[in-house]
Amino acid sequence: MDIDTRLLRYFAAVAEEGHLTRAAERLFISQPALTKQIKQLETQFGVELFTRSRTGMALTEAGRVLAERIPVVLEDWDLALRETRSASSRASHVLRVGFVASAANENTQEIIGSFARRRPGWRVDMRQTDWSDPTAGLADGQVDVALLRLPFPGQDTLRVEVLITEPRWVGIPTAHPLAELAEIPFRQLWDEPFVATPTESGWWRDYWLATQEREGHPVKIGAIASNPDEWLTAIANGYGVSLTPEATARFYQRPGVTYRLVTGVSPSQVGVAWAPAGDSDPVVGDFVRACLAGHRTSTTAEPDIGTPMGEASAD
CATH class of the missing domain: 3.40.190.10 (Periplasmic binding protein-like II)
Structure with a gap:
């Protein structure tokens, strides 16, 4: 039996929130659409996963078993997806950078130039998304790193360094x-x-x-x-x-x-954001350092990410 991972994410949100309305708000979809997706998942499994009531959604015994397994399944799948996409761009020496609207303002070209000096032969592929995805593709692994307006949904699950604060x-x-x-x-x-x-x-x-x-x-x-x-x-x-x-x-x-x-x-802020898995990625690390160059005060510690600057400037 094949299950859409999107349905599993919807299930996990409802299980954690215990309430359809709150889960729908968290997932940025309508409550009727979420109800339909949960019913579809129950049909595919052939079991009831929730007991419905006016006070919320309670897990059945079958639902509790699934809820215990889902986090590991989704984490492994996200890692596999991210690493697969990343491997393709790495083979081409391309770093995928997501952004929304003006990215890091006038500093974007300076950042790309600083990265190029750290990574000769590499190219930055700037990928813009519309405002329906404030993470610019970072949340689902479409990009390796992103230049984003803060705050944004899911920010607490990612690494973020503030670059600019403006009114x-x-x-x-x-x-x-x-x-x-x-x-x-x-x-x-x-x-x-x-x-x-x-x-x-x-x-x-x-x-x-x-x-x-x-x-x-x-x-x-x-x-x-x-x-x-x-x-x-x-x-x-x-x-x-x-x-x-x-x-x-x-x-x-x-x-x-x-x-x-x-x-x-x-005020508003601009930050560079990346997934925790990128902490060990020297290419992502070089891009983050390129972003921070000229923005970080001498009293602020540099984030511990990737290979230390200067140790691996090219693959």
């Missing part, structure tokens, strides 16, 4: 009355419709709506955008405003869109 700005229609201000207090934006990322982006979406910094004031969603072009178009058309990193004002100019500094809201 958040707002993208606003040029004709909007608030565009006349040099700085806009966040409180003045609370009643504005916002352009949001897709629901699949989970609480990363909430971060960019600053839901925790509104003192309970509800969010109005005016439009959904999956990438910068959709986002800029929605703002220019007057469908909403949106918090954004300071770098966006430099990278993404569009007629009809004005950027202003926002006060009274937390």
Whole structure:
């Protein structure tokens, strides 16, 4: 019998949460879709895995046995998948680097140049994803390392080093009355419709709506955008405003869109992230060190990853 590993991940989330709604939020899918997937898994096994009630989902005896086995199965599969994909890129001397939107701002080219000096003959393959995957392919092993906006879902399971901290700005229609201000207090934006990322982006979406910094004031969603072009178009058309990193004002100019500094809201950060398995990978280690060059203070320790710089500059 062949089982889709995606179904096993859904099962594990429900087993851990004990509740469909919470598990669906964690997985970034709808509750009806999750219910359907759990029923499909039960049909394939031919047993009931959960006892349903109004208070939640309790594991049956069969479900408990499966729940004990699933973590090892998924961990082994993830490792095999990651190593297989990595081996292919290593054979070609290619490092796969994921990013969302502007990556590490203007520092991206400097980072790639620093990596090239550490790894002569290697090439960096930059792979952009839309906003439905804030990990830029890192979570499922599509890339070896990623340049990401922090925080992001699953960050606590990965290695992360902060590179840049910058204030958040707002993208606003040029004709909007608030565009006349040099700085806009966040409180003045609370009643504005916002352009949001897709629901699949989970609480990363909430971060960019600053839901925790509104003192309970509800969010109005005016439009959904999956990438910068959709986002800029929605703002220019007057469908909403949106918090954004300071770098966006430099990278993404569009007629009809004005950027202003926002006060009274937390800053944004950019970080380099990699999976724990990459700790022993000297190529990933060289890329992380290339990212940290020029960003790390002399009083901050260098992360222990890969082969020490200078010991293995080429394969």
